[in-house]
Amino acid sequence: MREFMEAEGMVKPEDWKDVNRNDVTDIRSSRRLGLIFDTNVRQAYGFGKWRQGMSPAVRKAFPAARFIREHDVGEARPRHAVSEGDVQLKTDYEYWAKFQNDPEIGGFGVPWGPYGFNSGMGQEDVSREDAERLGLVKPGAPVTPPAEPEPAFNDSVWANIGDLDPELKKELVDSLEKEIEDLESMEDIAKREAAKARRSAMQRSERKAIQRGDLAEAARIRKLIDLGVPEEPLIIDDNRIALSKRAAERAPNVEDWSRQAAEIFSRIERKLPAPQKRGVSRARHLGASEFIATPEEKLIVESPLEIMVAHDASGRIYRAGVGGRASIKVPDLPAGSIVTHNHPGGRGPSDGDFKWVFMNADKILRVITRNERGELELFRFKAGPQFDPAKVSDLLASYAILCRRGGDTAPARRAAMGLIQRDFPGMLALDYGIVQ
Incomplete structure (x- = not known):
């Protein structure tokens, strides 16, 4: 930054001689330059996080935010100290931008952090359930756009060149004109x-x-x-x-996908019940506390299309079917059924899988896939002991958002599963691990 200031004619090399490195009011000091750099980085991060949190999908699940202290500071602003823990709608710019980030207390006048130089305050998402409980959102109310247009990152940035040296002003104008000439056409x-x-x-x-x-x-x-x-x-x-x-x-090659899946499915069909025989029992595999795959699961995991195998409550195979690359339709099944299917994409359960177990609370679903390291990974889940139908849509929306935030990769889905178990305790009985 000092080299840049010299190159731009803001200071001369000899001007550094009497600099006080620890004086924040000296624009040449390390402390001042470090503060500016740190604040710029935090503003960019805060804006990105705020924009992500303001998308309609995220606001549907997390419409409000809590004002929290992210790190300690030497002397907190009195307004911030008494407001720690406040919860307000994300769209309340009057509160976030004009009150907590008020320029009169050293703020920047925007609804994202930081809330002033050397401020340790930030935001934490608050779920729709909590926002409804606090009376900020009416139950069932749709997501509404902000009353004011969303500000852009540089809306509050300005510069005054009125008092600039005439020669430096001319040099600046000439430089800008040259840059404009070099720009691409609209x-x-x-x-x-x-x-x-x-x-x-x-x-x-x-x-x-x-x-x-x-x-x-x-x-x-x-x-x-x-x-x-x-x-x-x-x-x-x-x-x-x-x-x-x-x-x-x-x-x-779509035909190759179908042919490979058909070859694998034909080996499953031989194990289905017929008038002369009962379905093969997999009770020992399905009931094991360890992560043990059935022979059929080891077959279908290699299929390029999803294949479903249904077992009755005693563990006997009695239904099977082939689906598409990323989905499969599960037929109506009796209570106690255990359904297993593969995920050719290498990722764990989808929000559609969780939706199925919530709609079929008396059944168990298993997903087998080959993860990013090539290992066989098995997921087992069902509706949990504290299953609440009123929370299903919030859980599914939260899981889908968390997966997308991480790029919907295999690690992102595993991380999202951990977070929804924390945020919705008891809703889903879920475990997963590497096949032994």
Whole structure:
């Protein structure tokens, strides 16, 4: 920062001679520069966290925030000291920006932290259940947008050059004019951003096609994405046709997926009950406290499509079925059934799996997958002893949000499972581990 200040003509090298490194009022001091740098970093982090928490999906599950002390300071601002633990809606800018971050007490006038230089205050999410209990949200009320437009990161940033030296002002204007000349045209920027938006939309369409089991459509969209989304999407030339052929060679072969799954499923079908025989019993595997996979689970974990195997209350196999790449329909089953299925994507249970066990509280669900280290991982779960139907939607929304925050990877789902067990104790009886 000192080198930058010298290069910009803010100070001369000899000006450092009489600097007081510990004087926060001296703009050249280490303490002052460190404070500015630390505050800028904390503001950027605070803004990112605030924007994430203001998305409609997150606000539906966590509509309010608690004013907390994140770290101790030498002397707390009196207003902050008496407000620790306050809970207010995230959309209450009057409270967060104009009261707790009031410039009159050294704040920055924005609804995210930090709340002034050397402030140790921050926000903590508060669930909808707690917000309703505190009277901040009416039960069943929809998520409403903020009364004021959401501020952007630099809305409160300004600079006054009125008293600037005329020569330095001219140098600044000349520099800005040169930078403006070097900027991309608005047309080029618009084309590039439009291409990015189209690519994101196509990726979302691909994920949705996989989720609903439409593998042919997913493969078609993947081919288009592999082409590289053009800025002018209607222009097609010989080079793009050649790219299309190469993309088609790399696209998933849907017929291979179906063939592999059918071969595995045929081995399961032989174990289903028939007039002349009963279904094979897996009571020893299913009832073990250790993480032991049944022979069928070890088969289906290698399937590129989801396969379901249902056992009756005594552990005998009696139903099976094949689904899509990311989902499978489970038929109506009698009480006490134990249903097991694979996750070809290598990730743990989805919010859809948890929804099924909550709708079928008298049944057990098992998920087997091969995790990111190549190990067989087994998940076993059912509705817990403190299952409350009124909390189901909040739990499912919280789990989905937590998974997305972590990129919906296998580790992200495991972390999300731990958090929902902490935040919704007793709602879900869940354990998981590596197959022995």
